[in-house]
Amino acid sequence: MPIDLDNVRPKMEKALEFLRGEISSIRTGRATPALIENIICSVYGGTQKLKVIELGTLSSFDPQTIAIQPFDLSIISEIKKGIEMANVGLNPIIDGQIIRVAVPALSTERRQEYVKLLKKHLENVRVMIRQVRHEKMAEIKTAFETKEIGEDERFNLEKELQKITDEFIEKIDQMGEKKEAELLSV
Numbered sequence: 001m002p003i004d005l006d007n008v009r010p011k012m013e014k015a016l017e018f019l020r021g022e023i024s025s026i027r028t029g030r031a032t033p034a035l036i037e038n039i040i041c042s043v044y045g046g047t048q049k050l051k052v053i054e055l056g057t058l059s060s061f062d063p064q065t066i067a068i069q070p071f072d073l074s075i076i077s078e079i080k081k082g083i084e085m086a087n088v089g090l091n092p093i094i095d096g097q098i099i100r101v102a103v104p105a106l107s108t109e110r111r112q113e114y115v116k117l118l119k120k121h122l123e124n125v126r127v128m129i130r131q132v133r134h135e136k137m138a139e140i141k142t143a144f145e146t147k148e149i150g151e152d153e154r155f156n157l158e159k160e161l162q163k164i165t166d167e168f169i170e171k172i173d174q175m176g177e178k179k180e181a182e183l184l185s186v
Contacts (some may be wrong), residue, residue: 003153005157008132008136008161011132012129012132012165015168019121019175022121026117026121026179030182031060033053033059033066035090036058036083036086037052037053038053040086041079041082043055043075043082052079052083055075064103064105065101066100067098067099067100068099069098079099080093080094080099083099090102115180118176119176122172126169126172129168129169133164136161137158140154141154
């Protein structure tokens with residue numbers, strides 16, 4: 001059974017997708033629907049728990065405001081309460097048939113906290129990428145020890161695997177640099 005590296009990229013791609021989700025929810029001082037879309041609200045008298053994105057249409061009203069247009073107007077106050085209860089530092093206001101959420105500017109200390117959080121997320125995903133590499137390296141080593149592959153093939157597979165790993169680590173670093181620049185720009 002020859003060793004192939006075809007399943008390595010999809011696994012690493014999943015780790016990158018996870019990272020995209022994690023860093024999109026970190027505030028940059030700019031109003032984006034990603035800040036509130038995953039907040040869980042208890043609606044219909046507490047019988048259901050749904051994410052904000054499932055309860056209405058989200059849009060950026062301007063750089064400082066997010067607007068939520070509920071699908072069902074009878075739960076507008078429950079959505080407002082859910083956002084308040086999430087304790088994310090946002091204050092929703094009901095304005096007729098929509099909910100406006102003003103996103104306050106971030107203080108310098110808060111920006112630094114978010115940069116630390118970002119770096120933690122980046123490192124966690126780097127570890128995930130390295131774990132995928134480690135598992136494949138073990139597979140290559142086992143194949144070599146059982147004489148399924150020769151020394152040249154082992155060397156070439158390990159080299160290619162490291163190249164793929166480096167490529168994904170580079171993508172993580174680029175995503176981190178871009179988000180850090182967003183966080184630190186006022």
